[in-house]
Amino acid sequence: MPAMPTVPLLVEEGAEEEGALLTRERHAAEVPWTTTVWNDPVNLMSYVAWVFRRHFGMDAAAAERAMLQVHHDGRAVVAQGNRELMERHAEAMHEYGLQATVERAPA
Numbered sequence: 001m002p003a004m005p006t007v008p009l010l011v012e013e014g015a016e017e018e019g020a021l022l023t024r025e026r027h028a029a030e031v032p033w034t035t036t037v038w039n040d041p042v043n044l045m046s047y048v049a050w051v052f053r054r055h056f057g058m059d060a061a062a063a064e065r066a067m068l069q070v071h072h073d074g075r076a077v078v079a080q081g082n083r084e085l086m087e088r089h090a091e092a093m094h095e096y097g098l099q100a101t102v103e104r105a106p107a
Contacts (some may be wrong), residue, residue, distance in 0.1 A: 032105035035089040039070050040099050047078040051096045052078060080105055
């Protein structure tokens with residue numbers, strides 16, 4: 001089983017070393033995840049932007065930027081949050097006919 005990421009915590013006031021850091025294990029709900037949409041040769045760019053507006057509530061400019069990132073870079077992170085929500089977003093993207101994956105967010 002992989003080691004849990006650690007989160008720095010400030011030591012309470014009155015501790016011997018001011019500004020010292022402690023670490024603790026993160027609870028699974030605290031580990032951020034992302035939903036990534038991947039480029040494909042099938043869907044029109046206008047359709048991808050429409051999906052981002054409809055599903056994620058992006059405004060036209062944000063949806064256009066995300067769609068262009070998918071088109072030019074081959075992928076775009078469209079959401080970040082807890083794993084369960086990101087899996088629901090990825091499933092919704094599949095229902096729209098888009099390729100999407102769930103990945104652990106970079107630390």
